[in-house]
Amino acid sequence: MAGPSGWFFHNLSLVARQRAVAYLLLAPAVIILLLLAIYPLFYAGVLSFRVDPLYNPNVARFIGWRNFSDLFEDERFWASIRLTLVWAFVVVGAQMILGFFLAVLLDSTVRGIGLLRSLIIIPVFVSPIAMGLNWRFIFEPVSGLANWILSDGLGLEKYSWLSHVDTALTTLMIVDCWQWIPFVALILLAGMQSISPEIIEAARLDRIRGIRFYTKIVLPLIRPVIMVVILIRLVDEIRMFDLNFIMTGGGPGSSTLLASTYDYTIFKHGHLGLMAAYGFLILILINAVVAVFLNTLYRSEKAARRENLN
Amino acid sequence: MKYSDKDIHAYDNAVRSIEHEKKGEFTRRKMLKASAATLGATLAAQFVPSTVYGDVSGTIVHFAASGKRLSNTLTAVKPLFDKVFPNVKLEVVSKPVTEALTQINTYMGSKSSAFDVVTQDHAQFAALQAMGALTDLGPFLKGHEAWLADYEEDVPEMYRDMWNIPKGPAPPGFIAGLAPDGNAMMTFYRKDVFDKAGLKPPKTWTEVLEVAKEIHDPAREQYAYCAAMARNFWAGYQYYGALVSWGGHTFVDEPGGDFTPAHSTEEGYQALHHLVELQKYAHPVTANAGEDEVNRVFGNGTAMFSPLSWGTAVLNDASYTDHYRDWNMAVSPKGSLPNSDHRALTGGFGFFLPTWGGNKETAFAWSKFMNSGDREDIGGSPLIADAIVGAGGQLSRLSTLKRWSDRKPFFNGLMESFPVCVNSSPIVPEAYAIMGAVGEEVADAVNGEKSVEAALKACDKRVHRLMEDGGYYS
Numbered sequence: 001m002a003g004p005s006g007w008f009f010h011n012l013s014l015v016a017r018q019r020a021v022a023y024l025l026l027a028p029a030v031i032i033l034l035l036l037a038i039y040p041l042f043y044a045g046v047l048s049f050r051v052d053p054l055y056n057p058n059v060a061r062f063i064g065w066r067n068f069s070d071l072f073e074d075e076r077f078w079a080s081i082r083l084t085l086v087w088a089f090v091v092v093g094a095q096m097i098l099g100f101f102l103a104v105l106l107d108s109t110v111r112g113i114g115l116l117r118s119l120i121i122i123p124v125f126v127s128p129i130a131m132g133l134n135w136r137f138i139f140e141p142v143s144g145l146a147n148w149i150l151s152d153g154l155g156l157e158k159y160s161w162l163s164h165v166d167t168a169l170t171t172l173m174i175v176d177c178w179q180w181i182p183f184v185a186l187i188l189l190a191g192m193q194s195i196s197p198e199i200i201e202a203a204r205l206d207r208i209r210g211i212r213f214y215t216k217i218v219l220p221l222i223r224p225v226i227m228v229v230i231l232i233r234l235v236d237e238i239r240m241f242d243l244n245f246i247m248t249g250g251g252p253g254s255s256t257l258l259a260s261t262y263d264y265t266i267f268k269h270g271h272l273g274l275m276a277a278y279g280f281l282i283l284i285l286i287n288a289v290v291a292v293f294l295n296t297l298y299r300s301e302k303a304a305r306r307e308n309l310n
Numbered sequence: 311m312k313y314s315d316k317d318i319h320a321y322d323n324a325v326r327s328i329e330h331e332k333k334g335e336f337t338r339r340k341m342l343k344a345s346a347a348t349l350g351a352t353l354a355a356q357f358v359p360s361t362v363y364g365d366v367s368g369t370i371v372h373f374a375a376s377g378k379r380l381s382n383t384l385t386a387v388k389p390l391f392d393k394v395f396p397n398v399k400l401e402v403v404s405k406p407v408t409e410a411l412t413q414i415n416t417y418m419g420s421k422s423s424a425f426d427v428v429t430q431d432h433a434q435f436a437a438l439q440a441m442g443a444l445t446d447l448g449p450f451l452k453g454h455e456a457w458l459a460d461y462e463e464d465v466p467e468m469y470r471d472m473w474n475i476p477k478g479p480a481p482p483g484f485i486a487g488l489a490p491d492g493n494a495m496m497t498f499y500r501k502d503v504f505d506k507a508g509l510k511p512p513k514t515w516t517e518v519l520e521v522a523k524e525i526h527d528p529a530r531e532q533y534a535y536c537a538a539m540a541r542n543f544w545a546g547y548q549y550y551g552a553l554v555s556w557g558g559h560t561f562v563d564e565p566g567g568d569f570t571p572a573h574s575t576e577e578g579y580q581a582l583h584h585l586v587e588l589q590k591y592a593h594p595v596t597a598n599a600g601e602d603e604v605n606r607v608f609g610n611g612t613a614m615f616s617p618l619s620w621g622t623a624v625l626n627d628a629s630y631t632d633h634y635r636d637w638n639m640a641v642s643p644k645g646s647l648p649n650s651d652h653r654a655l656t657g658g659f660g661f662f663l664p665t666w667g668g669n670k671e672t673a674f675a676w677s678k679f680m681n682s683g684d685r686e687d688i689g690g691s692p693l694i695a696d697a698i699v700g701a702g703g704q705l706s707r708l709s710t711l712k713r714w715s716d717r718k719p720f721f722n723g724l725m726e727s728f729p730v731c732v733n734s735s736p737i738v739p740e741a742y743a744i745m746g747a748v749g750e751e752v753a754d755a756v757n758g759e760k761s762v763e764a765a766l767k768a769c770d771k772r773v774h775r776l777m778e779d780g781g782y783y784s
Contacts, residue, residue: 051779054419055437056739059781070775076750141594142531142612163594165757251541252597253757254750265542268412269746270437 047276054270067277076254076262077278081285084259087173088237088289094177095233096226099184104214106189117189120182128179132246135175136162165255168248172256176243180236184229191225192218223304227297234293238286259285346382346701347389353693353700354389360686367397368669370676372661373417374402374429375410378702379491379622380659384429384680386701390694391679398672408600411742418443418664426667427677429659432472433734433741435486438662440739445663447485450674456688457678464683465489466728469706473660487660490680490698492706494654494727495551495734498608498625499615501638501719503532511615511640513652515555515584518617518643522591525614533593536613537585538620539756540600543742546749547734550655551618552581555642557649560736560744560773569738569782573748573769580645582755582762588617589756597757605630608637617643620657623704626718639723641730654727655734658706684709740776747772 009017048067052060071077106117123131138145139161147158161171195218203217219226241260244250250257250265257265259282267275374381381404388400403425405413414430418441430438438444451458462470473487499511507525512518526534538544550560558577562570572578589596593613595603601620607613609624609631624630625637644652661677663670680698682690695710704720705711708728711721735741748769755765777783 053739053743053779054415055434055743056440056780057419058440059779142533142607143610160594163597165597165759168598248598249540249542251753251757252539253541253754253759255757255759257541265746265750268542269743270412270415271743 044276044279047273048280049277050273052272054267054272063273067274068281070274071278071281076257079254080257080259080262081281083169083257084238084240084285087169087240087258088234091173091176091180091237092230092233094173095180095184096230098177099181099229100188102181102185103188103192106185107192117186121186122182123179124183126179128242129246131179132175132243136247139171162248163252165252168252168256172244172247175247176237176240179243180233184233187225187229188222191222195221220304224301231290231293231297234289235286238289239282346378346386349700350386350389350697353386353697354393357390357393357691357693359394359691360689361394363395363675364397366395366672366675368672369399369401370426370669370673371401371403371424371667372427372429372676373410373414373425374404374659375407376404377407378624378627379704380404380407380429382701383490383698383703386697386703387680387694390691390697391676394679394689395672395675398676400676415441421666422664423666423668425664426669426673427661428664428667429491429661430487432489432656432658432660433745435473435660435662436737436741437739439486443662443664443666444484444486445665445667445670447488447663447674447677450671451485454678457683457690460683460685460688460690461488461681464707464709465492466706466708466731468656468728468731469658472656472658472733487662488677488681489658489660489706490703491659492704492711492724492728493620493622493657494724494731495547495618495620495642495657496639496654496723496727497615497617497642498619498621498637498639498723500633500636502633502636503614511638512617512643514643515552515580515617515645518584519587521615522588526591531612533607533613534591535588535615535617536593536596536599536604536607537588537616537618538599538601538604539585539596539753540598540603540749541753542749543745544600544749545752545756546745546747547620547655548585548618549581549748549752550735550745551642552585552645553578554653554655554732555650556580556645557647557651569777571770571773571777573766573773574763575766577645577647577649578766578769579762580647582752582766585752586756586762598753609633621720622702623699623718623720624702626720627702638719639726641723641726652730653732654730656731657734681707683707684713738780740780743776744773747776 009020012020049062049064050060051063051067102120106113106120139147141147141158141160141163144161146161150156151158160167162168199217199221203213208216239260240258241264244256244258244261245264248256250261259278263275263278263282266278372384374384376382381402384402388402391398391400404410411431411434414428415434415437417424418428418438435444469489469492473489474485497511503525504511504521509521509524512521522534524534525532537548539548553559553573556577558575558581559572562568562572593607595607595613599607601622604613604616604619605621605624608616608621611631611633621639626634628634631637641652642654644650661680663673663677667673679689679694682694684690684692684695692710692713695705695707695713698705699710699714699718704724708725711725715721715725735745738744751760751765751768751772754760755762760768
C-alpha cells in the first residue's frame with residue numbers, strides 16, 4: 001500500500017509514518033475539541049477565580065477562591081444543590097418504574113402495538129421549550145385546561161399546579177416524566193426483546209409466570225440496560241435546565257430553583273466569575289454522581305458474576 | 311426600489327384602509343386593531359414628508375426586544391421613514407423580551423458591530439456607559455436646534471434627564487439616548503368593578519389592603535390583586551416601587567455618598583410587609599408572574615387591580631382585551647411614614663447608537679425620526695406618533711399622550727405620574743444586578759420561604775457585595 005508522499009514522510013520509518021498519519025487524521029477532531037471544549041473549559045476555570053461583571057468590565061480582577069467561598073456561604077446555592085439531587089433521584093426513579101411497566105405493556109403482541117410504540121415516543125422529540133410553554137398554559141391556575149378538567153369536568157377543587165411553592169416542583173416532575181418515560185420504556189423494551197427466546201421458553205416450562213417472571217428472569221437479564229438508562233437519565237436530570245427555565249424560571253420564590261437554572265440566573269445578573277465557579281461545581285457534582293454510580297455498577301456486576309460462577 | 315410580497319400585501323391593505331377612512335370607517339379603534347406593518351403602510355400612504363433625503367443611503371440594523379411596545383412600533387414607523395429616506399434600508403432584528411436585555415449586554419460586552427441602533431431599558435444605560443458602548447448624541451444634534459427645542463418642551467424634564475449619562479446638565483451634556491417610549495409604575499384598576507363596589511383607586515398602602523379585601527372574591531374568579539412577583543428583577547421592581555413610596559432608598563445616603571445599602575429599615579420593612587400581606591388577595595399567577603402574565607390575567611378579567619404595575623398601553627387595546635375601556639390608571643399609593651409620598655418609578659426604553667455600530671448619521675436620523683413630534687415644519691408629523699401608538703407604543707411626548715388620552719386611559723395615568731417620577735434604580739452599572747438580587751429575596755419573602763426581616767437582611771448583604779465588587783468602598 002502506497003503511503004503518503006512528500007519530503008516529510010520519506011525520511012520516516014514505517015512505524016513513525018503510520019503514527020504521523022494517525023496524528024494527521026486525528027488533528028481535525030483534536031483541534032475542534034481544543035477550540036470548542038478544552039479552551040472554554042480552561043477559560044471558565046480562569047473566570048471562576050475572577051470578578052468579571054458583564055455590566056462593568058472596568059472592575060474585572062482576580063479574587064482567588066472568593067467566588068467559591070461566596071457560593072458555599074449562599075443558602076440558595078445549597079438549596080439548589082439539594083433540590084437538584086432530590087429532583088434527579090425522584091424523577092429518574094419514577095421514570096424507571098413507570099417506564100418498566102410501560103415496556104411490559106408494549107411487549108405484548110396485541111394488534112396495533114407497533115403503531116402505539118411509534119406514537120408513544122413522540123414526547124421525546126418535542127422541543128422542551130415548545131412543550132414547556134404548552135404545559136404552562138395547561139397548568140394555568142385559573143383558566144388552564146388541567147383545572148378546567150378538574151373543576152368543570154370532575155367537580156373537584158382546582159389545584160395550584162405551578163403557582164404555589166408546595167406544588168410547583170411536583171408539577172414540573174410530572175411534565176418531565178411525561179416526556180421521558182416513553183424513552184425509558186423503549187430502551188427497556190429493546191432490552192426485553194433481546195432476551196433469548198430459549199430462556200423465556202425455559203421459564204415457561206418451569207412455570208415461572210407473572211411477577212416472578214419479571215423479577216427473576218427479565219430484570220436480571222436486562223440489568224445492564226437498566227443501568228445505562230439510569231446513568232443517562234441521571235446525568236440529564238442533574239443538568240436539567242430548559243423545562244425548568246421555561247415553565248417556572250426557578251419560582252415561585254426559589255421553590256423550583258435547580259442548579260443549572262440558578263447558574264443561568266447568576267449569568268443573567270452579569271456575574272460571569274460566579275457563574276463559572278458554579279458551573280464547575282455542577283460539573284464536579286455530575287462527575288461525583290457518575291463515579292459513585294459506575295463504581296456501584298462495577299461492584300454489583302462483579303458480585304453477580306461471582307454468584308453465577310458459584 | 312423592489313417590493314416584496316409582504317410590502318405589496320401591506321400596500322393593498324393600506325389602500326383598502328384609506329378607502330375605509332374616506333368613508334369614515336377607519337376609526338382610531340380600527341387603527342388599534344391593525345397589525346403594525348399594515349398600520350404603518352396605511353399611515354405612510356397619507357404621509358407627505360416636508361423633505362425627502364434621497365441622497366442618503368446605506369443599511370441600518372436596529373435591535374429591539376419583540377413585542378407591541380418595542381419592535382412593533384419600529385415596524386409601524388418604518389414605512390413612513392422609508393418615504394423620507396427612500397434609499398436607506400432599515401432592518402429590525404428582534405428577540406423575546408425576557409432574554410433580549412441580557413443579550414444586548416452580551417453583544418455590547420463583546421464590542422459587537424452587528425447593530426447600528428439598539429433599544430434598551432433605561433436601567434441598563436449606566437452599564438452600557440461602563441462598557442463604553444454609548445455614543446454621545448450631542449454632536450449629531452447640531453443643526454437640529456428647532457427640533458431639540460420642541461423635544462425639550464414636549465418631553466418632561468425627568469424623562470430627558472434619564473438619558474443623560476452620566477447624569478448631567480441638559481444638552482450639550484452627554485446625551486446617551488433618545489426616548490420615544492415612556493413608562494411609570496402606576497396603580498392599575500378596573501373602573502367598572504371599583505365603581506360597582508363604590509370604591510376609588512387607593513391612595514395609601516392602608517387603603518390598598520382595604521380595597522383588596524373588599525373586592526377579592528375567588529369563588530367568582532374575581533381576584534383582587536395581581537403583580538409581577540417572579541423572582542429576579544420583576545419582584546425587585548415591585549419592592550422598589552413600594553420602597554420609594556414609603557420614603558426609602560436603595561442606599562442610606564442616596565444619591566451619591568458611600569453606597570451603604572438601606573433595606574433593613576422601617577421603610578424597607580413596611581414596603582415588603584405590605585407586599586407580603588397583599589398576597590392573601592392575590593391572583594394565583596402572582597406568585598411567579600412576569601409582566602406578560604399580569605397583563606394576561608388583567609386582560610382576561612380575572613384580576614382587578616395592582617397598586618404597582620408597569621403595565622403597558624396594551625390594556626387599553628381593543629385587540630387585546632374586552633375590558634379595554636374598563637382599565638384605568640392612577641398615580642401609585644404612598645406610605646404613612648414621615649418621608650412617604652406618591653412616587654412613581656420611571657421606566658422606559660431608549661435608543662442608543664452602539665460605539666461599534668456603523669452609519670451613525672443615518673442611525674441618528676432614524677432615532678430622531680422615531681422621536682419626531684407633531685410639528686411638520688421641523689420634519690415631524692402626527693402620523694409618526696399615531697403609528698407608534700397604534701402599534702402598541704407609549705410615548706413620553708405629552709402632546710401625543712394628550713391627543714390619545716380619550717382612547718387610552720393609560721396615557722392619563724402616565725401624565726399624572728410623570729410629575730412624581732423618580733428613577734427606577736440608582737444610576738450605577740450595577741443597577742440590574744441589584745434589582746435581580748433584591749428580587750430573589752423579595753420573591754422568597756412573598757412566597758413564604760423567608761421572613762420579611764431575613765429577606766431584607768439578605769438584600770443588604772448582597773447589595774453590599776455587589777458594590778464592594780464594583781470598587782465603591784475602597
